[in-house]
Each structure stands twice: as structure tokens, then as C-alpha cells.
Amino acid sequence: MKNSFVELNGRQRAFSLLDENSGREIVGPEFDFISPHLEPQNIVPESDDGVIVVKGKLNKKDAVIISIEGSFQGGGIGEVSGAKIVAALEKTLEDNKKGEKEYPIIILDTGGVRLQEANYGLLSISEIQNAVIALKKYVPVIGVVPGRVGSFGGMSITSAILSYLITTPKARIALNGPEVIEQEAGVREFDSSDKNLIWDTLGTRQRVKTGIADEVVTDDVAAIKEAISDAIMENKDAHRTEQADFYLSLIDKIDFTQPLDTKEYSNLFAANNPVEHEVQEAHASKQPKTKSRGRLWFEKLTGIENAESNYSTVLHAAKDGKEYIAIVPDEHNRFPRVREGEVGLQEGFLVAKVVNQIVAEDKDKQTKRPLVLVVDVPSQAYGYKEELIGIHISLASAAAAYAKARQSGHPVIAFIPGDAVSGGFLAHGLQSNRIIALTDDSITIQAMSKASAARITERTIAELEEATKHVPAMAYDIHNYEKLGALYKLVPDVSSWDANVEATQKIETIIDEAIASTKNQPTDLSFRYETPIAVESGRKATNEMRRIVFDQWKK
Missing domain, CATH: 3.90.226.10 (2-enoyl-CoA Hydratase; Chain A, domain 1)
Known part of the structure; x- marks a missing residue:
């Protein structure tokens, strides 16, 4: 497709959403701010650690695009990439508190936690979620799930916290990938080789039908940009995390010992009437x-x-x-x-x-x-x-x-x-x-059991345990x-x-x-990267990335 959004890389996606010549990247690849935790594991790092932050105009409105590069480590969030996202969201929050309207858009092409940095990923994702919730008091925080990887793991939890979620037909959204469910619960629970089952269950057409995503748009740059612009103009918010009674009422009607297919569930979802719990x-x-x-x-x-x-x-x-x-x-x-x-x-x-x-x-x-x-x-x-x-x-x-x-x-x-x-x-x-x-x-x-982490990272458990000796966050x-x-x-x-x-x-x-x-x-959540241990060693890269993002924000 000539104007395919999915086929673009992370950086191209970010700039494609902004008005021509308005984009300015924050802590770009020229700064070569790599993760310090990958080379000790013999993994080649990336100069932007797989996250691109660009400030610019979207239909003449100030916007901050945060784009996760799915082709690097499956879009997994580690210490450096997570710190870049959190710092950008916090500066966006600061601007909005001053009355300077600035709209954050997060492009989710991610498997969640980067397992090679495990606990750093969990910490970072929780900090991203905290910043998103604070920002939603001022502006909608829009998510885009284009495809390729999709939105999985801890970042699927983040996607549910966002105000509004735009997808293409090529995307999938889930907490646990089929391979992980198969590893943890067995092939009879979820057969990861059954591609039709995967797409029928996790694909975005089903996800929009049952409230997990808000909109499926054509894989076209202009169409996605228009959908984002409309969401901003109309201040759209699905309030997905404020529907506990709806889901609890729905769950009450389901027998978890019996089979349930997508058609039956869609019908239950459509007919559900929430009651107070x-x-x-x-x-x-x-x-x-x-x-x-x-x-x-x-x-x-x-x-x-x-x-x-x-x-x-x-x-x-x-x-x-x-x-x-x-x-x-x-x-x-x-x-x-x-x-x-x-x-x-x-x-x-x-x-x-x-x-x-x-x-x-x-x-x-x-x-x-x-x-x-x-x-x-x-x-x-x-x-x-x-x-x-x-x-x-x-x-x-x-x-x-x-x-x-x-x-x-x-x-x-x-x-x-x-x-x-x-x-x-x-x-x-x-x-x-x-x-x-x-x-x-x-x-x-x-972030994950040893058996599943080994399977996803294509290592043996022995190799995984060896890596933990060099990277405490993996232990x-x-x-x-x-x-x-x-x-x-x-x-x-x-x-x-x-x-x-x-x-x-x-x-x-x-x-x-x-x-x-x-x-x-x-x-x-700033306490956790301001403790003496964090400052001296534990979150040293986090604090340095924050300093650089803050320094470049208004330049």
C-alpha cells in the first residue's frame, strides 16, 4: 500500500502524523543513548533504544508523538526507553498544567516488558501508566496500534488506561500472547499454532466489537491522522477502566468450565446489563x-x-x-x-x-x-x-x-x-x-516465569540464569x-x-x-528513582535520560 502506516518504521510513523516540517525529535539517535543492559548479554543495542519522541504540530495543534519501534527487541520496554517515554509524558503534563495545550499520542507496537531487562520494564511501565492517568485530567491521551507486533503484555494494560484506542485491521491486542498461555497453561488452553483462532480472538475487529479498542481504520497515514485529530477535537474518552460493574456483571453470566467462542461472547457483551457489585x-x-x-x-x-x-x-x-x-x-x-x-x-x-x-x-x-x-x-x-x-x-x-x-x-x-x-x-x-x-x-x-521467558527470548533456562548474573533486573x-x-x-x-x-x-x-x-x-512515583541506591547505580540511566529530555524539551 502506497501510504501504509503499518509498513513505516517507528520514526517514519512519528513524523508522518505531524504537519510538514514541524517535527523535532527529542534525544534522537545522534545522542547514541543506548541501554547499558544489553551488551553484557551479547545483544546489539539501538541508538534510540527503540523509542522515538517527536514534538510538532498535528493539524496545527501542539502534539507529542511517542512511537515504539516494534522491530527492535519486539518493541519491549526497558530502562532507557521507558525513561524516555515517562520523561516526555511528564513534560507534556507540565506544559498542560501551565495552560499550554499539548496532545500526547502513543504508537504502540510492543510486546510489553523487554524480558532482557525484566524488572526495569515493569517499573517503567507502571511509571508510564502513572503519567498517563495524570495527563488525562487535562487532555485525551490517544493510542494507535498499527500492527506488526501489536500491543501485548504490560503495555496492553497501558492501552486500556489510554483515553482512546485507534487500530488497523493488522493489529492484535492482548495481555498474554498465545505462546505464553500455551507454555503456562497448555496447548489445550490456547493453541499458538492456530492462526485463525488467534486473529478471531485477539484481532482488532473483534476487539472493537467488544470494547477493547475504539476504532478500526484503514491502514493509511491520512486516515489514521484524521482519526487522531477527530479524537482530540471531540475529547474522546472510552473510560475503559471505569466499567468494573459492567464486566463483573458480564463475568457473572459465564461458566468458565465450559467452552466460549467469539460469537457467543460478542452476543453476551452486547446484551449485558450492569448491576452494582x-x-x-x-x-x-x-x-x-x-x-x-x-x-x-x-x-x-x-x-x-x-x-x-x-x-x-x-x-x-x-x-x-x-x-x-x-x-x-x-x-x-x-x-x-x-x-x-x-x-x-x-x-x-x-x-x-x-x-x-x-x-x-x-x-x-x-x-x-x-x-x-x-x-x-x-x-x-x-x-x-x-x-x-x-x-x-x-x-x-x-x-x-x-x-x-x-x-x-x-x-x-x-x-x-x-x-x-x-x-x-x-x-x-x-x-x-x-x-x-x-x-x-x-x-x-x-516479569515472567523462567520457562516462558526462555521460550520468548529463545534461550535455554541455563542461558537465562547466566544472564541474570550480569543484569540484576533479570534476576x-x-x-x-x-x-x-x-x-x-x-x-x-x-x-x-x-x-x-x-x-x-x-x-x-x-x-x-x-x-x-x-x-x-x-x-x-519519583521516590523510586531518587533513593540513594537508585541515584548511585540502580536507576542511573533513568535519571540521565530524564535530564537530557528535560534539557531538550523547549529548545
């Missing part, structure tokens, strides 16, 4: 529950024995002026893919309901309730039905709720006594402005995670399974200290 506060019971580190610590911190609610996997309770929230396993759950504590369709929407209600109740209060997230999430749910319905919207709803709470003045504190993995961590934990973790070798913090243990600088406190001498009276009191004291540390401090 309430997540009751946890209370004590006599019946023992499925054990987990998250449940153990939630019960000890709240004093509720065998805690239960009207939804078995989401617990919340008030204690000493704080609201504790946990996602826990239920071995008898009617959702087969979330029986071990994964964050699934229901969990994200329920958490959003809880948090949004707290924010609404405290709206006019001078002092906002602190939220304490007890984090023990082994991953997101891996399932065909989860992808068909749009699990990434569920996770986005939880992440957006936490971000809005923090931005409105609620201290959001994550306490990690268990695992914090992948989309589960993005939904429940990474929007916190302070993170506390136990020094326990059983804790895993990562799975809490000690290497500390080296990134994101933690407020790493607590020694307390075991994940030993929540005795002394240990509980110690954690309560640290949580109170973390809450106090947020007073009169920024309500963004």
Missing part, C-alpha cells in the same frame, strides 16, 4: 482457607482469623485508620486459572471497586486514608477466556484506581511478603509510592531487586511464613514510617 469488608470465620503468605500477613496485620468476604479472592479491611487490601488464592474458585492467587478478571475489577469507593468517601477529607497492599501475586491468570474478555482491562482498572488514589493524596504502601510477578504486580503493587519487602529467598519478583530474587533502588525498605530477619507477634509489630512500625515519609512529598 459490592465488595464487603473481610470478617472472621471458623473455616480454614487456602493458605498463602499474602493471606497469612493480611490476617495478622488486620487481626482477622480465617478472613473471608463475599468474594473469596479479594480481602479488604480497616485497621488503625489504614485500609489493608490483599489478593489471595482459593483452591475451590470457579475460575480455574486463578486458584493459586493469580490476578484474574474478577480480582482487578473488585480491587478497583474497593479503591474507588475509598477515594470517593475521602474526597473532601483533608487527611486521606492510607492504603496498604499486601502483595503475594504469582502472576496474572493465563487463559483463553481471560484474553477473549480482556483481562488487561481488569488489571488496568486496579492499577488506575491505585494511581488515582495516590495522586489524590492517599499514601499507597505495598508490603511484599510473597511473590510479585508480571501483570499481577502491575495491578496490585507497582502503583505504590513506597514498597516494603521481606528479605526472604522464597520471594520472586519478575528473580529480592536481593537483586533491591539493587534497582525501588524499595523503601528491605526488612531483614523476618520470614514470609513467620508472622509472629514480634514480626507483625515490626512490619506495622515500618508501614507507619513509610506512610509518614509520604507527608508533604510528591504523589507521583
